Amino acid sequence: MSFVPGSSPVQAVPGMLVRFAAPVRKLPASVLISLLILGTVAFVTVTARLILPFEFDQMDLRARLAPPWPLDGSTLIHPLGTDKLGRDVFSRLLIATQTSILLALLGTVIGATLGTFLGFVAAHFGKWVDEAISTIVDFQAAMPWFIIALAVLAFMGNSMAVFLLLMGLYGWERYARITRGLVLAAREEGYARAVHALGGKPRTIYLRHVLPNILSPLIVQLTINFPETILFETSLSFLGLGIRPPMTSLGQMLGEGRDYMITAWWLAVIPGTVIFLTTLSMSIFGDWLRTRFDPSLQD
Amino acid sequence: MTLTYVGWKLLRAVITMWLVVTFVFFVLRLTGDPVSQLLPDDVDQNTVDFYRKLWGLDKPILVQYWNYFIALFQGDFGISFKDNQDALERVLSRLPKTILLGSTALSFALIFGIPLGIVAALKKNTGFDRFVMGLAVFGFSMPNFFLGILLILLFSLQLRVLPSSGSDTWLHLIMPVLTLGTAFGAKVARHTRSTMVDVLNRPYMRTASSKGAGTLRQLYLHAFPNAAIPVVTLIGLQVGELIGWAVVTENVFAWPGIGRLLTFSVASRDLAVVQCILMMIALTMVMSNLLVDLLYGWMDPRVRVGAGREAVQ
Numbered sequence: 001m002s003f004v005p006g007s008s009p010v011q012a013v014p015g016m017l018v019r020f021a022a023p024v025r026k027l028p029a030s031v032l033i034s035l036l037i038l039g040t041v042a043f044v045t046v047t048a049r050l051i052l053p054f055e056f057d058q059m060d061l062r063a064r065l066a067p068p069w070p071l072d073g074s075t076l077i078h079p080l081g082t083d084k085l086g087r088d089v090f091s092r093l094l095i096a097t098q099t100s101i102l103l104a105l106l107g108t109v110i111g112a113t114l115g116t117f118l119g120f121v122a123a124h125f126g127k128w129v130d131e132a133i134s135t136i137v138d139f140q141a142a143m144p145w146f147i148i149a150l151a152v153l154a155f156m157g158n159s160m161a162v163f164l165l166l167m168g169l170y171g172w173e174r175y176a177r178i179t180r181g182l183v184l185a186a187r188e189e190g191y192a193r194a195v196h197a198l199g200g201k202p203r204t205i206y207l208r209h210v211l212p213n214i215l216s217p218l219i220v221q222l223t224i225n226f227p228e229t230i231l232f233e234t235s236l237s238f239l240g241l242g243i244r245p246p247m248t249s250l251g252q253m254l255g256e257g258r259d260y261m262i263t264a265w266w267l268a269v270i271p272g273t274v275i276f277l278t279t280l281s282m283s284i285f286g287d288w289l290r291t292r293f294d295p296s297l298q299d
Numbered sequence: 300m301t302l303t304y305v306g307w308k309l310l311r312a313v314i315t316m317w318l319v320v321t322f323v324f325f326v327l328r329l330t331g332d333p334v335s336q337l338l339p340d341d342v343d344q345n346t347v348d349f350y351r352k353l354w355g356l357d358k359p360i361l362v363q364y365w366n367y368f369i370a371l372f373q374g375d376f377g378i379s380f381k382d383n384q385d386a387l388e389r390v391l392s393r394l395p396k397t398i399l400l401g402s403t404a405l406s407f408a409l410i411f412g413i414p415l416g417i418v419a420a421l422k423k424n425t426g427f428d429r430f431v432m433g434l435a436v437f438g439f440s441m442p443n444f445f446l447g448i449l450l451i452l453l454f455s456l457q458l459r460v461l462p463s464s465g466s467d468t469w470l471h472l473i474m475p476v477l478t479l480g481t482a483f484g485a486k487v488a489r490h491t492r493s494t495m496v497d498v499l500n501r502p503y504m505r506t507a508s509s510k511g512a513g514t515l516r517q518l519y520l521h522a523f524p525n526a527a528i529p530v531v532t533l534i535g536l537q538v539g540e541l542i543g544w545a546v547v548t549e550n551v552f553a554w555p556g557i558g559r560l561l562t563f564s565v566a567s568r569d570l571a572v573v574q575c576i577l578m579m580i581a582l583t584m585v586m587s588n589l590l591v592d593l594l595y596g597w598m599d600p601r602v603r604v605g606a607g608r609e610a611v612q
Contacts, residue, residue: 135314135318138311138315139315139318139319139322142315142539142584142585142588143315143319143539143580143581143584144539144540144542144543144580144584145539145543146540146542146543146546147539147542147543147546147561147576147577147580148577150546150561150562150565150573151323151326151565151573151574151577152326153565154564154565154568154569154570154573155326155327155329155570155573156326157568227440231442234442234444235442235444235543235547238444238547239546239547239550239562240566241562241565241566251444254444254445254448258448258551261448261451261452261456262456265452265456268445268448268452269448269449269452272442272444272445272448272449273445275442275445276440276441276442276445279440279441279442280436280437280440280441282440283436283439283440284436287436
């Protein structure tokens with residue numbers, strides 16, 4: 001597979017560009033740039049395996065620690081240089097981005113689904129069910145999850161299943177809290193009572209009527225949670241306690257590159273920059289989305 | 300502040316601690332025989348039997364659970380299998396360094412975050428406001444391990460003015476504090492700004508202004524006390540995150556505190572030390588939450604009358 005320089009998701013779909021051109025022009029430049037970065041990251045996540053020039057673990061011991069272009073001694077074969085084992089940094093970066101983003105997505109989706117579901121359950125059943133769920137929510141909010149995760153990794157040992165579970169359980173309590181509050185408020189509103197009076201089952205009321213109405217705060221929470229989940233994974237992997245070789249993630253690359261700061265600073269700086277740009281873009285986009293959904297914040 | 304309010308908050312603190320202890324107890328038991336977990340692998344069967352009897356692991360699970368509680372209350376967290384040192388002693392010896400780092404970073408974040416947030420709110424929608432808020436977004440989007448590495452590259456490897464690891468002098472403190480405090484300071488600045496903007500738009504500020512109070516008087520007597528409450532909430536909510544970040548920061552700079560000990564202990568599965576640190580962090584969290592709750596009661600008359608935290612948000 002060869003990588004075509006300059007191809008980006010926007011150029012790849014000109015039809016979409018035309019259709020969205022009008023609203024896009026109204027976006028602030030910072031949001032536009034953020035969306036471009038996020039689009040590129042999404043593109044890489046989907047196509048990493050197709051565009052990588054080398055296998056990400058293919059070693060070439062004669063070409064170790066080559067610098068990235070355009071530094072002295074760089075080659076265009078390895079545009080971002082090579083690492084301690086002569087592996088192509090660009091290829092590793094693609095796979096690492098894919099791994100980190102997919103893990104963060106999976107973790108966010110699990111957390112959001114679980115939290116929203118338990119929020120509905122707490123609001124619907126009330127009484128002791130509500131009390132029990134609220135107690136767990138308070139407990140989770142009271143303890144730093146990063147520390148709990150470290151402890152669980154120590155107790156249970158590091159395996160992919162445990163790691164995924166920890167990522168999925170990160171932040172679920174916030175969705176639960178928001179959903180519970182919103183559902184309780186929505187139930188008192190006219191539309192929910194009307195559907196109930198018409199004989200709508202609880203499931204229909206919640207999924208078809210209440211959920212769409214409370215969706216926007218949940219989406220905003222999603223944009224806050226997603227970059228934090230990325231940081232959660234990359235921090236653990238950076239410490240050598242998350243994704244470990246032979247697999248790679250942005251945090252794992254950064255952790256490895258840290259040992260070569262004197263001779264090959266780019267090994268740490270390149271994956272670090274990708275993490276930073278992704279979380280920054282997500283924050284800017286999330287901020288913009290929040291002010292769109294809640295006009296009272298526009299000041 | 301009513302006695303009931305304080306009583307409820309204390310009860311909740313105790314319940315949270317109880318949940319943490321229960322969580323640790325059952326997760327430890329779930330993962331297999333604690334004897335094989337807490338003892339090194341190469342001990343013979345006689346020793347295992349001896350410890351099983353000594354730790355009462357031949358008794359029913361509820362009795363064990365009770366004994367576990369008693370042991371924790373007596374400060375007995377087990378023995379670190381690294382050097383057979385008492386786990387609690389090992390953790391306590393690292394505590395001062397972490398407290399030094401944490402409190403300096405917290406002060407740094409507040410000293411910069413709060414004034415910048417206030418000035419940004421007063422100069423709303425000016426260039427200064429946009430600059431500070433732009434900086435804040437950069438600040439809290441920056442993963443702190445990456446910020447630490449960039450600082451080392453710049454100040455230790457390029458300029459050679461600051462040491463990259465250790466904790467011997469105050470120079471060693473600068474980069475870890477920047478690394479740990481920046482994101483927190485950015486969040487504080489942003490939150491202070493939005494709270495101040497909100498407070499400045501309230502009717503009581505117009506009243507203060509129309510009765511002829513000077514700008515400083517308006518700020519000190521009317522704006523700050525009202526804006527302080529949400530900012531204290533944020534600080535309380537963020538303590539947990541600060542602890543998490545401290546673990547990473549200590550690792551980047553080889554800072555010999557609890558965070559570094561925790562990472563080492565997790566990697567080598569030194570469970571006695573891990574559970575001891577976990578309990579200590581839980582206690583810190585519970586105490587800081589309690590402190591925030593009590594601070595509320597003292598700062599906010601609505602809570603003093605008994606409305607609770609919800610009324611404030």
